[in-house]
Amino acid sequence: MATIYTYTAFGLTFSSEIEIPEFLPTTGESQVLITLGNVPENIEGNSTEGFRFQISKNEFIIRFKPWVSFYVCNGNSIIIQPEKDADERDVRVFLISSVIAILLHQRGWMPLHASGIKVNNKAVLFSANSGIGKSTISLALNRKFGYPLIADDITIISEKEGKPIVHSSFPSAKLWQESIDLLGISNEGLNYIRKDVFKYRYDNRPDFFNGILEPFIVFVLENSDNEKVEISEVKGIEKFNVLRIHIFRLRMVNELYATELFKLISILLNTAKCFKISRPKNGNTLDELCSIVQSIITK
Amino acid sequence: MKKNIVWLASYPKSGNTWCRIFLSNYLNKTNEPANINKLDIGAIFSSRSIIEENTGYDISELTANECDELRSFAFSKWSENYGDNAFLKTHDAYLALPNGENMFPVESTKAAICFVRNPLDVAVSFANHMATTPEKTVDKMSDSDFCLAASTKKYNQQVRQRLLTWSGHINSWTLQKDFPVLTVRYEDMLENPSREFLSILDFLKMPIDLDKLTKAINNSSFETIKKIEKEIGFKEKPAKCETFFKVGKSGYYKNILSEGSIKKIINDQTDCMKNIIIFQNQGN
Amino acid sequence: MINENIKFVRKKELLSSRMDNEIVMMHPESGKYFALNPVASRIWELLEEPNSINDLVEKLLREFDVTQELCKTEVTVFVGEIIEKKLIDKSE
Numbered sequence: 001m002a003t004i005y006t007y008t009a010f011g012l013t014f015s016s017e018i019e020i021p022e023f024l025p026t027t028g029e030s031q032v033l034i035t036l037g038n039v040p041e042n043i044e045g046n047s048t049e050g051f052r053f054q055i056s057k058n059e060f061i062i063r064f065k066p067w068v069s070f071y072v073c074n075g076n077s078i079i080i081q082p083e084k085d086a087d088e089r090d091v092r093v094f095l096i097s098s099v100i101a102i103l104l105h106q107r108g109w110m111p112l113h114a115s116g117i118k119v120n121n122k123a124v125l126f127s128a129n130s131g132i133g134k135s136t137i138s139l140a141l142n143r144k145f146g147y148p149l150i151a152d153d154i155t156i157i158s159e160k161e162g163k164p165i166v167h168s169s170f171p172s173a174k175l176w177q178e179s180i181d182l183l184g185i186s187n188e189g190l191n192y193i194r195k196d197v198f199k200y201r202y203d204n205r206p207d208f209f210n211g212i213l214e215p216f217i218v219f220v221l222e223n224s225d226n227e228k229v230e231i232s233e234v235k236g237i238e239k240f241n242v243l244r245i246h247i248f249r250l251r252m253v254n255e256l257y258a259t260e261l262f263k264l265i266s267i268l269l270n271t272a273k274c275f276k277i278s279r280p281k282n283g284n285t286l287d288e289l290c291s292i293v294q295s296i297i298t299k
Numbered sequence: 300m301k302k303n304i305v306w307l308a309s310y311p312k313s314g315n316t317w318c319r320i321f322l323s324n325y326l327n328k329t330n331e332p333a334n335i336n337k338l339d340i341g342a343i344f345s346s347r348s349i350i351e352e353n354t355g356y357d358i359s360e361l362t363a364n365e366c367d368e369l370r371s372f373a374f375s376k377w378s379e380n381y382g383d384n385a386f387l388k389t390h391d392a393y394l395a396l397p398n399g400e401n402m403f404p405v406e407s408t409k410a411a412i413c414f415v416r417n418p419l420d421v422a423v424s425f426a427n428h429m430a431t432t433p434e435k436t437v438d439k440m441s442d443s444d445f446c447l448a449a450s451t452k453k454y455n456q457q458v459r460q461r462l463l464t465w466s467g468h469i470n471s472w473t474l475q476k477d478f479p480v481l482t483v484r485y486e487d488m489l490e491n492p493s494r495e496f497l498s499i500l501d502f503l504k505m506p507i508d509l510d511k512l513t514k515a516i517n518n519s520s521f522e523t524i525k526k527i528e529k530e531i532g533f534k535e536k537p538a539k540c541e542t543f544f545k546v547g548k549s550g551y552y553k554n555i556l557s558e559g560s561i562k563k564i565i566n567d568q569t570d571c572m573k574n575i576i577i578f579q580n581q582g583n
Numbered sequence: 584m585i586n587e588n589i590k591f592v593r594k595k596e597l598l599s600s601r602m603d604n605e606i607v608m609m610h611p612e613s614g615k616y617f618a619l620n621p622v623a624s625r626i627w628e629l630l631e632e633p634n635s636i637n638d639l640v641e642k643l644l645r646e647f648d649v650t651q652e653l654c655k656t657e658v659t660v661f662v663g664e665i666i667e668k669k670l671i672d673k674s675e
Contacts, residue, residue: 050354050355051354051355051356051369051372051373053355065368093360094360097357097360098355098356098357098360129348129351130351130357130358130359130454131347131359131454131455131456174359176452176453176454177451177452177453178452178453178454193360194360194362196362197359197360197361197362197451198451198452199359225336225532225534235602235603236602236603236604236605237602237605237606237607237618237619239602239603240600240602240607240616240618241618244616249355250355251351251352251353251354251355252355254614255613255614258609258611258614259598259609259611262598262600262609262611263598263600266600266602266607269602270600270601270602281456282538
């Protein structure tokens with residue numbers, strides 16, 4: 001009998017045939033099964049095809065050639081088929097981002113491309129495209145002001161009794177060397193996220209909060225060609241537009257979950273304030289950014 | 300599938316951006332010079348956001364080679380939103396993937412324009428662009444492993460681009476047989492821009508309007524765009540480089556390059572220089 | 584030309600949500616989004632019940648400081664647009 005690992009992440013309990021050291025161990029009954037097995041050739045019935053993936057409302061097949069394939073269905077099951085030379089990190093990096101994100105979509109939840117911290121028992125999120133500094137700002141605020149971390153790359157929004165709730169993800173961040181330098185962290189003992197992808201996996205367990213929070217503020221970060229950091233509160237329809245594009249793997253799911261996502265984004269934005277921060281694409285503006293954010297969240 | 304991609308291919312600093320500014324001015328409806336920071340003229344083949352948007356993948360989880368596998372699919376899809384000409388700038392050499400499959404979306408390609416400039420002037424201009432010495436630049440131009448955006452330490456808005464050597468780059472584009480290619484020399488563009496831009500429009504079977512041609516040539520003249528850069532900056536300029544549009548002349552290398560550097564370029568790139576008849580202009 | 588006395592009403596299947604004083608809507612089948620500015624949002628609210636162009640103009644004139652002529656033009660244009668986008672139906 002193979003070992004079964006039980007973890008909590010994204011507000012769900014996972015029971016897994018592979019070890020996922022990035023997740024927090026837990027006990028109890030699981031809602032999602034992760035097993036090793038054969039991934040089907042095709043999705044039966046109607047599906048849309050993308051680059052090495054197929055998707056329908058309840059099923060998803062993706063092949064990260066030549067390492068590993070995944071089959072995700074009904075929001076409660078993931079089958080992993082690793083190829084013979086696959087490094088376990090190659091498997092996990094895709095599992096705990098794209099693959100689980102699609103599983104969360106299947107459950108009718110909204111995975112947002114955002115990092116987050118806990119401020120007075122509420123969630124403050126930083127949403128942005130890759131590379132703008134989501135992880136760095138959350139970690140910097142954690143180190144400066146002690147706010148617990150709730151997510152690095154994916155933050156989950158779901159609904160309870162008509163109100164939006166934020167689920168924490170798992171206590172691990174992915175950082176470029178550049179961010180490590182900015183944060184003054186040592187890279188000693190850190191692993192790369194994959195064998196040949198030189199971004200670091202940084203465990204932040206002691207500073208992590210695991211649980212459910214009410215949303216407070218969503219900051220949307222973007223790069224600009226200007227020389228100064230600029231911040232403005234976003235209101236009305238623009239709020240909807242700036243956030244929608246940051247739904248995690250929206251370009252894979254397209255319109256499949258449009259109704260669910262519309263409802264979630266609406267209730268989220270009716271509760272949370274939304275600010276847009278533009279930062280110069282060159283130069284170090286991390287301290288300035290932290291002060292601006294701190295002044296808004298403590299106002 | 301549309302067959303509308305037009306490659307604007309070149310080794311860096313060889314007139315590619317100039318041509319994009321020209322085309323942007325030729326195609327826009329006003330008489331004002333086009334805003335060089337909002338060039339409404341296609342995209343670049345190394346754009347990370349276009350690759351991510353058209354495939355759904357997160358490139359920071361992939362190796363540079365894996366990322367190359369996404370490019371053909373992504374840009375083929377991207378080009379569907381364009382009409383007769385989907386212009387794509389690229390500094391990549393025309394290479395296949397390691398497994399032999401296409402890295403470039405050949406099925407969606409209409410044609411390519413390959414810009415070529417005297418490598419002695421390229422060395423000077425490229426050194427300014429990379430904020431490094433001409434000597435180091437000359438070495439890079441002879442290095443077949445040379446890549447742009449190859450750093451693994453930080454996020455990059457561009458994906459890695461393999462350039463090959465200066466000669467290797469030009470040969471990869473001008474000798475390929477997958478689609479028609481027009482080779483345009485920077486020196487000819489300087490000498491007679493009307494003739495050269497007309498030949499580009501003609502090659503692409505674009506409607507020819509002589510008034511627009513004159514307007515576009517004036518609005519994309521070196522003096523005009525240098526002035527615009529001074530006023531509003533140029534977002535395609537690397538952070539360390541002082542000005543993108545610096546000299547723009549031919550033969551300027553004589554004031555800058557050491558004899559050793561000149562010899563190295565002529566020695567390493569001689570066949571290709573002969574093929575595109577650069578020696579004629581040098582009096583060699 | 585749209586008959587000014589025909590009553591229109593919102594399509595039932597549309598999802599809509601208020602963001603401050605603007606409204607964003609979605610057509611669930613196509614996944615397409617539509618955004619309405621504050622005045623359009625008010626018209627949209629009124630269209631929860633069947634209303635004709637004349638009804639709408641009359642009601643808006645009570646709320647907004649605008650000439651009847653301008654109000655009618657804008658309402659007609661907007662109603663024309665949302666008919667085209669299939670966001671409203673003739674009321675039976």
